[in-house]
Every structure is written in structure tokens, then in C-alpha cells.
Amino acid sequence: MIKSTNRISRRLILRSGAAVIGLPFLEAMLRPGQSFAQADQVAQRFVSFYTPGGTLLEYWRPVGTETAWEFQKMLAPLTPFKAKINMIDALDMSVAIDADAGEGHHHCRGSAGVLTGHSLFGSFADGPSIDQLIADEIMKVHQSPFKSLEFATGWGTGIGNNAPHSSNMINMAGNDMPLAPATDPLSTFNRIFGDLQGDMAMGDQVAVSLQVLDSVARQYQSAAAQVGYADRVKLEQHLTLVTEARAKAEDIANTVCGAPKINMDPGFYEVRDATKDQILDYKGDPNKQSDMNVKSGDLVPTIGDVMTQLMVAALGCGLTNVASMQWGDSEAKFLLNFLKDEAGQPFKDHHHGYQHDRGFQAGSLEIIYNFYAQKFADVLGKLDAVQEANGATLLDNAAVLYVSELQKPDTHSRNDMPFILAGTAAGKMRSGRYIQVPGPRQPHNHLLLAICQLYGFQGTVVGNPKYCTSALSGLS
């Protein structure tokens, strides 16, 4: 059974009669008369946030000095959180640059390397991403039902076509072990919160569902005893996981949070037909092989917003302490028709089209990156709205790393990578700074290692050792 010290169980609540702490976003989630964890039980959190295709560095770079700086127009949506943000400028993603350090296309090597620091040889990155290293550290102190949760919207476009591919995987459990993100809001909701509300909405049904899992476990035990060796090994694997699922379910059922309210209409998130209608307006270049598997953008913002809501709720409730949100993938081939261009007309192409497929189009790209900045600000705002028992906000207790798989949208340069690191990792990190990494040039592995160290990581290497000779100094 997983013991969570990260929050208070219902039984504990009844005994302590703790007070309600709740700010607007999470208020709706809290069950009456219940509260979150006590001060010494608040966990550190880690969140990664991905958007495709790099940035426009000249607009990304703040104006000013380390402590006195301002965002330019493109990133203006982040202004309310400026005091909690570090802009980290001029690290190179060397592991995705050097010819002998990996293989595959720039987008793939960048995606594989940005959170892992590892090379891409074969199908996926050669080692785990830092969210998993950090989750290992956090789990030593604060166990949670889910070690980590990965969310996405507009994911699996282009060559990946809804399946894990080096062009779309950034979170890795280990060498060649991709952690594919959840893309369907309803099944994701049920997986995370189903045991909170009782899927059958019938009083004690959650209790019955836990009994069901007990019975399922018994039947696997009994079946395993009746079959040959090879089959038994597999049934025992299944049994182990049922036992884990049972513990997780009870843990979730005992969580003080209620489930967030999202649209549960089964048809609401079905993109399929929308794709067909929408694609008719698509005026891409018919001769480009790169236009395969272009998807509708219609529901990308809707699903992204719901996934953000689920992510913050899961973090706020302590159902997980590590999460990842991907807006798209490096193929970036969903239509951006939900955005308006400089002339006020709906965009007619996908992000990759403006990167280079139909020529580099800086004006359109600035609008796209501004949109992503809004979405990042939305995550930060929701995290910052959760007041935790140690007096800090969920954002303060977290480090939130904004990454892309490359820097320059048209040339695919992976020098001068644009990293944004928000929060304080529960007071472990100074923020509000524009950090211009001083020369000589450093690989981004140094940043990854420094972030891991904020969580007590004792290792000296993250990713490919060739590119990790020290940790980036000055974060804490």
C-alpha cells in the first residue's frame, strides 16, 4: 500500500477538523470542511511544459540586466509572474548538435535530448528524462499514487501519427522507454479522479470497486497457481500491478480533494469529425510530403485547457508531484485556425508551415509564440492560485521548466536554447532573474543537473556524460 504523507486522509480530517484553505481555482475541488496537507507535509513538485519549434530569440530575450529586466511584447503574458521566473539564456543543446552524439532529424534529436540530456540512437532517447529522476527523489520523501503524469494536446501529428515516435517523445522512463502523454480528457480524468467521485455515482460504489480489485487480485493469485510456469510468470506480473492499482485506488479515494469539474460529454472531445470538416479549409502545399497527417486544430485549445486543469488539480491534490504538459510535438502539424493573423484573419496553416515549410514567417510566428506564452502563463497562474499549507503557493513549491526541442524555427539551430524556469522548488531556487549564462559556452545538461540537485539528486551526471561535466551554478 502506498502511504501518502502529502495530504490528509478523510479519517485524519475527521479527527483534526482542519480548516479550509482554498483559493478560487481549487475551492471547487475541495470537499467541505477539508484541507490540504500540513506545512511539513508539502512536497516539492516539478512540471515540464513543452511547445514546438523553438522561439524567436530576438523577441524572447528580455531587455535589461539580471535583476532589472522586462519581457518584450511576445512574452508579455508572463509579466504577472515575472518575480517567479528565471529566463535562462544561451545554453547549447550539444547532445543534439554534435554529429557523433546521436542520429536522426534535428527535431527528433532535440525532442529526445531536451529533457533527458541523452543522445538519440535508435527509436528513442538513450536514458530517462529529468522529470523521472526528480520523481524518484520526491517519492523517497513524499509518495503519491502516480509517480508522474504526462498530458498533451495536439500531440502525435505528422510522422508520429498518434503513436510514440522520436519526433514527439520528451518524457522518458529510461533508455528506449517513452512515457507517452495522455491525450484523451475523459479517460485521463477517469484514470486520475475516477476513484474520487465513484465512477458509478452511487454512494458506496467506490468501496464496491475496491472490493472488486481485491477479488480480481485473488483470482489472479488462484489462476497463477493452476497454470504452467511460463504463464504463471505473466499472471504474477499482472497480479503485482493489480495490487498496485488497488493501493492507488484507495489512496485516491482517501484524498481530500474532489474531482475538478470538466465537460464530461463523451462527444465533446471527439476530434475525428472536426478534422474532416476543418481539413477542407486547409490550403497547404499539395506537393509536400511534410503535409501528411495534418490534424485539425479545432479542439487543441479546449483539450489543452482541460488537460492543464487536470494537471494542476492532480498536483494540488498530491495525486502526483511530477507532471508534464505538451502542446503539440516537434512536427507541430495541427492547424492553427483558432489563432488570428496580423490582418485579423484565421491562420490557414500549421506551425511548421510558418517555420519553414512555406517559408519563414516571423510575423505569424510571433503570434504563435505569444499564444504559447499565454498557455504557459495559464499554467503558472493556476499553480500560483493554489495556496499550500506551508504558506507558499503550489507554484512556489514547484519548479516549472519551459522547453522546446530547438531554438530557431527555420534553421533548427539548437544553440542558445530558450529555457524558462519558474517557481522556487520550495525555496530552493532564487527566481525573478534574467540569467545570461557566462562563457565559455555550456551544454544544457548542466541546467538539467542543477534542476535535479534542487530535489536532492546526488548524482553528478544527467544525460550523456560527455556533456555533463558540472552543474549550472547560481540557481540556488
Add this chain to the structure above:
Amino acid sequence: MTPPVYSTNRTCSRATPWLPLTLLGLLGALAGCAAEDPNQPSVVPPPTGTDPGPGPIGELPPPDTCDIPGSPLRRLSRFEYENTVEHLLGVTGNVSKPLEADASSKFANDSKAISFTLKGIDGYRAAAQAIAKQATPDDATSAVVAGCATLGAECGAPFIASFGERAFRRPVAEGERVDLQALFDAGFAAAGLTGGVRAVIEAALQYPYFLYRLEASPADAASVRPSSWEMASRLSYLLWGSMPDATLFEAARQDQLQTPAQILGQANRMLEDPKARRQVAFFHARKYDYAKVESFERNPVAYPTWIPGMATQFRQESDNFVAHVALDINGKFGDLFTSKFTFLNDPLAEFYGLPKPGTGAVFQKVETDGVKRGGLLTQGSVLMATTPGGRSNPVVRGHFATQDIFCQTVPEPPAGLVVTPPEITPGVGVRQRLNEHAKDPGCASCHILMDPVGFAFEHYDGVGLWRELENDLPIDDKGNIANGDAQGEFDGVMGLQQKAATSKDAARCYVQGWATYALGRELETADTCTQDRLGAAFEASGGNIKQLMLDLTQTNAFLMRKAEAAPQ
């Protein structure tokens, strides 16, 4: 600027020399089971004459004594899960959505590649809960599901016995009965009959005997005959991709699924059942790799007549076609490629530019000209599935034909090779554009296997429409097969289909597909004996598909079970 479009897959190898053997040929050359094992029969020699015509369906073949390399535990694939839930509870509609993806094998049923993850276990639980809910919207429906006239707690026991037997595909064991009764009671106490029925369904759909096809194993590593209950499932999942029906259950209860003749008798009956059509459609869509076509969309600039959703109609055309060939007209393998008919409804006929059958959305068998249309390779499903981008791609189409029709191995391209597709410029045809493949010896060694076959498809665009011009130039659809018994030149897709229909390599490749699907695992060297036996019988029948499906029930691998011994 335009950075190179990447491809890490369909490019050419500079490192690996081409292996001029089919997998079958290679296995055959290595193994030769008759020579190595004195207990094995010699391989039945292929008949020397031409097409002997189909033998009488239902005739027992001589007993099979091929060795079985193993019978690993099988778990329901998503396809099987959906079919089973439909036939068990009448619940339909993408019910397998919460499940983890299938093993990434050709037929999504590789028993050696099943994964175990917490997300997967969560998926089984979520699916079971959703199905339980969907099956019992209210008490009245729950009473129907429970087969009980009242809404009382007394409904529990008979429901558990009857539902459990169908869900576990054998009578309910005492331990299961006790557990399910306790769950029924708990659910009943919380929410009446519906609560009780839901709790039982939610549990049963996660039980090992539902999700897995468990078979008792002998203590030693000897072969045993599966019980009649186990055989009922073997038959139903082989021929229907679903659970047994009442007749099979009754036969199991009478222990009448033991002799090859009893099993063949059931198989004959089962192929008459509409459920066999779904299985045949699934098999061919995976075998010839057009199952994926439904997720494809097309750019209306490149394809102005494209109608979103038409790919679903393509799939239905091919599903109807293969089921008709295999099951309705006692068709042969060659008929898949040479038949001068297809199935169309009005929208699809209009899209193809053919006369509408006048049946609205209903598919109707129609004659085709045998020049532009006729045979699987002229159907939108195959033609679109082999066109991943916005323009017909001879490399992909050639790769498809070489690999999926003839089972020839095309080596993987060199790791990390980045390919820039040639620009489309006026006055330059596809053969010229792909000329780099022929010029560079590193490319040519592999592309000679693919490009010259793919050029034969050029009269069909990326949505399967016939065209006279490609890039405003006349089309040269002469093709050439580099190796194997179909080696040589041919004209267009019709020429390729003629070659496929008469090629022993292609027929054996087809048998290999069925054997892989039936055994639910990648074939091993030791399976060569089974394959050769099936292949010889297939050839003797003139390539009769139905007979092959029946023969699959008569192999040692199907009739017997081999346990895997514990490691020493």
C-alpha cells in the same frame, strides 16, 4: 529555406547487402524438418499439374505430427476484446479505448510481446467500469441482463453462473462464484439489482479467465490435448476473433471438441457464421497493411475531389470484397488479385467515377473492367494506405508489394540517413525524380527491390483515382520484380496482380500470415514444418482460402498444447 524532410525508415542501406531469400525460403533452407526429425513426415511435394481446383470442404487432412515450439499465454487483443464484449453483453462502440495499445506486431496479437504496465491495468479497470455501466442503464435492463424476472437479490446466483460461464468461457469455479456473489451482494446493498449486476460485470471483465486465454498445462513439457472448453475458445478466437457461441459451449459441455473431426465439423459451421467475415476482413486489412487507412486524411488542394470520410468507404469495400472471396464463393488466393468485381455503394462509385449501383449507402457487388479496377490492389484502401504523403510514392508502394505480398526482406535503411525528397519540377517525371536511387550504388542495391515495382502503381493517385498523367507527363507503368518466382517485367497493377495470383512465393507469404495470426506469435524455425504442411495443402487446393482456414484447425499447433517448462 527548406530544411530536409526527414525519413529514418524508407531509405536505402549502404551497409547491409540484400538477402535474396524470403523468410520462408530461409527457414526452409535451414530447417527441413523431415531431414532433422525422423518422427516428422516428409514435406508433401507440390503437385506438378496446374490448378487442381478446391477439394471438398471439410475433408480431414492426414494427421499432423509437426513439433510445436510453444504455446505462450494469449491475452485478448483490442479487436478481440471489442468483439467479445459485443457478443457477451451486446455493448458496442470503441469499448477498448481505455486499454493500452496492442503489442506492435503485424496482427496486434503477438503473445510474446504483451506488455504489463500500471496504465494498462488501469485501462482494464476503466473499460470494465464503463462497459458495466453501459450494459445496465437502469434496473429494467439489468433484469434483462441478469435473466431474472424480479429485481431481487435472488437474481444474483443464477446470473453469476450463466454470465460467468460465458465470460470465462468455461463453468464458473467455486472460488469465483463465492467472490462474485459477495460482490453482487455488496453492489446490491449499495444500489439494488443494477449495483449488483454492475459489480459482477466490472469484476468478471478483469478476471484472468476473461482477459487471458488460460489453458491448463501438464506438469512436464509434453504436449496435451486442450479440454473441450479450451478448444471452444481456440476455435472461436481463430475463426471469429471472439468468444464461443452457444453451440460451441454446448459441444464443450458434452466434451465433443476432442477429435480432429469434431473440431473440423465445428469449424465448417463457424465459417458460415457472419462473425467469420469480420475476422477475414481484419486479417486481410492487417496482412496487406490497409487497416491504417481510416486514420488517413487528404489535402484538398492535391486531391480536389477528395471527400473526408471516404477512407472508411474504402475499408468497407475491401472488407466486403475479401469476405466475399474467402467465404461466399469458395474463392482462391489468386481471386484476391484477379477478380473482376468489387463492392461499391453510391458515394464510393461516384468518387471512383464508376456507375452508381443505386443502393445508396449499401454496398453492392458490381462487375469491374479488369483494366482499371479489379482485385485488391486497385482498391482505394491499398492505394491510399501506400501513399503516406501528398503525392503517390513508388518507393512506399514498392516496399509494400515486396514485403507484404511476396514476403521479401527489404533491409532497413542506414541509421540516421536524412533524405531530401526531390523537388517537383515541370517536365520531370517520377522515374527521373527517383533516378538518384538508381545512380547511387548504395541506394540502388535496395531500391531496385522497391522502385521498379512501385512505378507500376503510377496510374493511381494517392486517393486511388485513375489518372492518365503524372506531373503533366504520360505515365509509364511498366514494372519489374527483381527476385523470387515472380521475377521479371510486367505491365501496371494488373500485371503485378497476375504475378501475385500465380506466384508460389506470394501464396506462401499469405499462408505465413495466416499461420502467424493463428498462432499469435512470430513464427520460429520450428514452425517451418507447420508452415510447409499448410503451404502444401494450400497449393494442392489451388489456394482455397476457406480450406486454409479449416486446415489451420487441423495443425498440431492448434490441436495440441505444449507447456513451457520451468527454467532449470
